[in-house]
Amino acid sequence: MPSVTMTVNGRAVTGEVEGRTLLSQFLRDDLKLTGTHIGCDTSQCGACTVHVNGAAVKGCTMLALEADGAEVKTIEGMANPDGSLGVIQAAFQEHHGLQCGFCTPGMVMAAADLLAGNANPTEAEIRKHLEGNICRCTGYHNIVKSVQAAAAQLG
Amino acid sequence: MPKDHGIGASPKRREDVRFLTGNGKYTDDINAPNQTYVYFVRSDVAHGTINKIDTSDAEKMPGVVRIFTGADFEGVGGVPCGWQVTDRFGEPMQEPAHPVLAQGKVRHVGDPIVAVVAETLEQARDAAEVLEVDITELPAVIDMKEALKEGAPKVHDDLTSNLCYDWGFVEENREAVDEAIKNAAHVTTLELRNNRLVANPMEPRVAIGEYDASNDEYTLYTTSQNPHVIRLLMGAFVLGIPEHKLRVVSPDVGGGFGTKIFHYAEEAFCTFAAKAINRPVKWTSSRSEAFMSDAHGRDHVTKIELALDKDNNFLAVRTDTYANMGAYLSTFAPSVPTWLHGTLMAGNYTTPLIYVNVKAVFTNTVPVDAYRGAGRPEASFQLERVIDKAARELGVDPIALRRQNFIKPDQFPYATPVAVEYDTGNYDATMDKIEEIADLAGFEARKAESAKNGKLRGLGIAHYIEACGIAPSNLVGQLGARAGLYESATVRVNATGSISVMTGSHSHGQGHETAFPQVIAEMIGIDESQIDIVHGDTAKIPMGMGTYGSRSLAVGGSAMVKAAEKVIAKAKKIAAHLLEAGEDDIELANGEFTVAGTDKSVAWGDVTLAAYVPHNYPLEDLEPGLEETAFYDPANFTYPSGAYACEVEVDPETGKVEVCSFAAADDFGNIINPMIVDGQVHGGIAQGIGQALLENCVYDSDGQLLSGSYMDYTMPRADDLPNYTVDHSCQTPCTHNPLGVKGCGEAGAIGSPPAVINAVVDALSDYGITHIDMPATPARVWEAIQAAK
Numbered sequence: 001m002p003s004v005t006m007t008v009n010g011r012a013v014t015g016e017v018e019g020r021t022l023l024s025q026f027l028r029d030d031l032k033l034t035g036t037h038i039g040c041d042t043s044q045c046g047a048c049t050v051h052v053n054g055a056a057v058k059g060c061t062m063l064a065l066e067a068d069g070a071e072v073k074t075i076e077g078m079a080n081p082d083g084s085l086g087v088i089q090a091a092f093q094e095h096h097g098l099q100c101g102f103c104t105p106g107m108v109m110a111a112a113d114l115l116a117g118n119a120n121p122t123e124a125e126i127r128k129h130l131e132g133n134i135c136r137c138t139g140y141h142n143i144v145k146s147v148q149a150a151a152a153q154l155g
Numbered sequence: 156m157p158k159d160h161g162i163g164a165s166p167k168r169r170e171d172v173r174f175l176t177g178n179g180k181y182t183d184d185i186n187a188p189n190q191t192y193v194y195f196v197r198s199d200v201a202h203g204t205i206n207k208i209d210t211s212d213a214e215k216m217p218g219v220v221r222i223f224t225g226a227d228f229e230g231v232g233g234v235p236c237g238w239q240v241t242d243r244f245g246e247p248m249q250e251p252a253h254p255v256l257a258q259g260k261v262r263h264v265g266d267p268i269v270a271v272v273a274e275t276l277e278q279a280r281d282a283a284e285v286l287e288v289d290i291t292e293l294p295a296v297i298d299m300k301e302a303l304k305e306g307a308p309k310v311h312d313d314l315t316s317n318l319c320y321d322w323g324f325v326e327e328n329r330e331a332v333d334e335a336i337k338n339a340a341h342v343t344t345l346e347l348r349n350n351r352l353v354a355n356p357m358e359p360r361v362a363i364g365e366y367d368a369s370n371d372e373y374t375l376y377t378t379s380q381n382p383h384v385i386r387l388l389m390g391a392f393v394l395g396i397p398e399h400k401l402r403v404v405s406p407d408v409g410g411g412f413g414t415k416i417f418h419y420a421e422e423a424f425c426t427f428a429a430k431a432i433n434r435p436v437k438w439t440s441s442r443s444e445a446f447m448s449d450a451h452g453r454d455h456v457t458k459i460e461l462a463l464d465k466d467n468n469f470l471a472v473r474t475d476t477y478a479n480m481g482a483y484l485s486t487f488a489p490s491v492p493t494w495l496h497g498t499l500m501a502g503n504y505t506t507p508l509i510y511v512n513v514k515a516v517f518t519n520t521v522p523v524d525a526y527r528g529a530g531r532p533e534a535s536f537q538l539e540r541v542i543d544k545a546a547r548e549l550g551v552d553p554i555a556l557r558r559q560n561f562i563k564p565d566q567f568p569y570a571t572p573v574a575v576e577y578d579t580g581n582y583d584a585t586m587d588k589i590e591e592i593a594d595l596a597g598f599e600a601r602k603a604e605s606a607k608n609g610k611l612r613g614l615g616i617a618h619y620i621e622a623c624g625i626a627p628s629n630l631v632g633q634l635g636a637r638a639g640l641y642e643s644a645t646v647r648v649n650a651t652g653s654i655s656v657m658t659g660s661h662s663h664g665q666g667h668e669t670a671f672p673q674v675i676a677e678m679i680g681i682d683e684s685q686i687d688i689v690h691g692d693t694a695k696i697p698m699g700m701g702t703y704g705s706r707s708l709a710v711g712g713s714a715m716v717k718a719a720e721k722v723i724a725k726a727k728k729i730a731a732h733l734l735e736a737g738e739d740d741i742e743l744a745n746g747e748f749t750v751a752g753t754d755k756s757v758a759w760g761d762v763t764l765a766a767y768v769p770h771n772y773p774l775e776d777l778e779p780g781l782e783e784t785a786f787y788d789p790a791n792f793t794y795p796s797g798a799y800a801c802e803v804e805v806d807p808e809t810g811k812v813e814v815c816s817f818a819a820a821d822d823f824g825n826i827i828n829p830m831i832v833d834g835q836v837h838g839g840i841a842q843g844i845g846q847a848l849l850e851n852c853v854y855d856s857d858g859q860l861l862s863g864s865y866m867d868y869t870m871p872r873a874d875d876l877p878n879y880t881v882d883h884s885c886q887t888p889c890t891h892n893p894l895g896v897k898g899c900g901e902a903g904a905i906g907s908p909p910a911v912i913n914a915v916v917d918a919l920s921d922y923g924i925t926h927i928d929m930p931a932t933p934a935r936v937w938e939a940i941q942a943a944k
Contacts, residue, residue, distance in 0.1 A: 038359075041443055045357065081895070094167060102179075127876075135357065136412070139840055
């Protein structure tokens with residue numbers, strides 16, 4: 001099997017994968033980073049969203065081999081160095097932006113991607129940016145509030 | 156000022172920290188040493204005879220451990236149904252067998268035929284590719300009315316027809332209702348469909364079976380809302396495993412919405428196969444698989460008639476419903492269109508005569524069972540739609556017509572003509588509140604503004620009631636339930652005063668780990684951080700019935716309160732001994748026991764320590780330790796209710812409906828954690844708007860599932876939905892549980908679909924359009940406009 005090397009949450013990792021192995025599978029099954037979730041098989045739900053070279057990517061839309069040499073960040077890399085919640089994570093907790101928690105890692109990664117490129121998004125821009133991430137629990141109201149609060153704090 | 160502690164406070168959710176850092180432990184995150192993977196080969200036709208299954212080539216594929224077919228399950232029990240409905244002639248429903256793997260026939264697209272177990276999932280899939288399954292396709296029945304016609308293909312050859320049951324309720328009222336409708340001054344009739352939905356919790360189902368040969372013990376990890384129910388059904392009825400040899404664990408579960416209540420064939424398969432190959436067996440559903448194997452929801456076709464007298468008082472309601480059961484009876488399927496639907500047909504109103512007829516029908520589709528609200532949304536939708544239509548026909552204000560017929564506060568307890576007794580409520584109060592928070596007075600101005608932009612603005616109101624806190628066991632036993640519906644809790648106080656609560660309720664997003672400690676903290680006067688909630692593991696918790704039907708706090712919370720009361724009563728005895736006072740003089744507040752009228756006191760932690768280090772302790776009268784269990788069986792259902800208002804804008808050029816605003820004024824009785832309640836209502840509303848405007852599970856006439864993925868089944872997304880205005884300040888506490896709580900989990904999904912469709916019809920009323928079926932998609936709305944022109 002071919003070998004793949006990448007940096008995940010600042011740590012260099014190497015693994016042997018089949019050609020068909022998706023990045024999301026590699027993160028979960030090989031690296032045991034189970035915070036990245038798999039909610040569909042058509043790249044619709046966004047639960048597996050991670051950052052690849054600084055951009056939000058659905059981990060199921062990439063083969064693990066395509067990420068060779070890439071910088072990958074997952075939800076496990078989003079907390080502060082001391083382990084406390086990062087600003088976006090804390091805002092989700094403060095504003096009850098999650099219920100069952102399954103879509104949450106992808107939602108946080110997508111929100112971080114938005115705020116990296118737009119420090120002060122409107123409500124419509126937040127909703128538009130998150131339309132690739134499905135949440136079945138919250139009705140999105142509190143997710144939008146969480147992202148707005150995080151933007152205000154980061155701003 | 157809002158509280159920061161105990162009942163009524165909104166502390167941040169403690170479970171969020173693990174969910175936000177990727178440390179949640181969902182079933183798919185669990186991997187057993189030496190585990191194998193199963194891939195199910197499922198039917199790609201809706202109905203057919205299995206001629207031959209040839210596994211010989213597949214067995215030679217790399218990594219294959221063993222291949223199972225229906226033949227391996229001969230002599231093993233089938234997937235059971237947990238509720239038997241008696242039809243209107245006094246006969247039991249028709250109940251087909253439901254094998255774990257198909258035997259002889261397949262009956263819906265997705266019916267599992269062969270299970271390939273291999274070292275990796277990819278190897279199992281590869282082997283499945285070379286399997287030969289020879290099936291002769293048979294004519295399928297998809298439409299319910301077609302399925303009941305003479306000569307229609309039968310889903311089950313051994314049943315007399317595709318009719319599961321013909322249920323009448325209340326049968327004795329049938330003629331009186333017919334008479335009232337015949338003689339009424341006005342009758343409004345509405346025919347509608349409550350669209351088939353797929354629950355779609357974001358976490359797909361997963362099952363991992365393990366077998367320990369040395370102890371003859373099984374463990375099943377599964378994405379369930381009720382692990383003890385799975386242990387009971389699978390252990391007793393499918394595999395014949397006694398309870399003490401079967402542990403069922405439901406760790407973090409990523410949403411349920413009803414569809415994770417039921418016992419599924421895949422759970423039984425993994426448990427069975429784990430013993431057969433003496434290795435763990437893991438199954439993770441793909442989303443495509445979920446669409447054709449998770450129980451679906453709703454799917455009713457209904458005709459409802461509302462009779463009014465000359466003064467617009469409601470005289471009678473008559474409904475005629477066809478309810479789709481799918482190909483097999485899922486766990487609670489027969490109860491949904493009957494006892495969870497017919498008993499709610501009084502709504503919030505004083506209608507004296509009601510008759511509900513339900514024909515439950517087998518079709519070659521995925522089984523249909525409870526989905527958020529389960530029967531109550533179907534009742535609420537037809538009632539609130541027909542009232543709106545009646546108001547339009549009579550030229551009266553729809554709010555005024557509702558108010559005129561409301562059960563009034565001084566009429567409680569109110570016995571409806573459909574067998575339930577509402578303990579409390581105040582429907583005018585929630586209607587007043589919605590008029591305020593939705594600014595109904597400003598609607599005409601907003602409508603004029605929309606018109607300037609070429610848009611049609613509509614306002615829809617609905618006032619729902621639901622029956623929650625499911626359910627009094629003796630009552631549901633009479634109605635056909637094959638289980639009790641109590642709940643359990645153990646309150647274990649540790650020596651230093653911290654507490655673990657083992658609850659039979661299961662949290663899969665509801666926040667029990669945060670809200671339940673608030674109750675205990677309030678009762679004892681200690682900090683929530685001293686209290687932990689344990690749930691989801693039959694090896695750790697007392698026999699519990701789990702979470703569905705908005706029952707966790709009303710039933711599970713009540714069990715916890717009862718257990719805590721027992722703990723406090725014992726702790727007071729210990730405190731009385733330590734303080735050398737009479738037990739009746741001991742008071743507990745702020746984590747301290749005091750002797751009434753004195754300054755003598757002892758701290759909670761000193762009393763709990765004495766219980767476990769009983770050096771100075773009344774051992775002759777009292778056992779050491781401080782741990783109590785309680786089972787709580789509710790005396791009645793609870794009856795949340797509320798008023799919902801929706802405003803939409805319709806683009807007449809495209810038919811696109813936009814929800815401009817949505818407001819909810821709910822009466823949930825007392826509230827433990829307002830933040831969590833808001834979140835529950837938000838989520839319910841989103842699912843209701845989804846049903847009304849976006850979601851639709853569609854089969855073609857051959858039984859192919861057309862909406863089998865997120866490419867075709869329209870899930871509500873962030874940019875489809877508005878912000879919501881929610882209020883729960885109208886509170887008539889439940890009169891029969893210790894917390895006075897009613898439950899809030901399903902309300903949003905019950906009250907919102909009629910509010911949305913009433914708004915859409917209001918927007919289209921100038922065209923003379925009086926009804927539009929869900930989902931009101933752009934195509935459907937545009938076609939209705941063209942037809943009306």
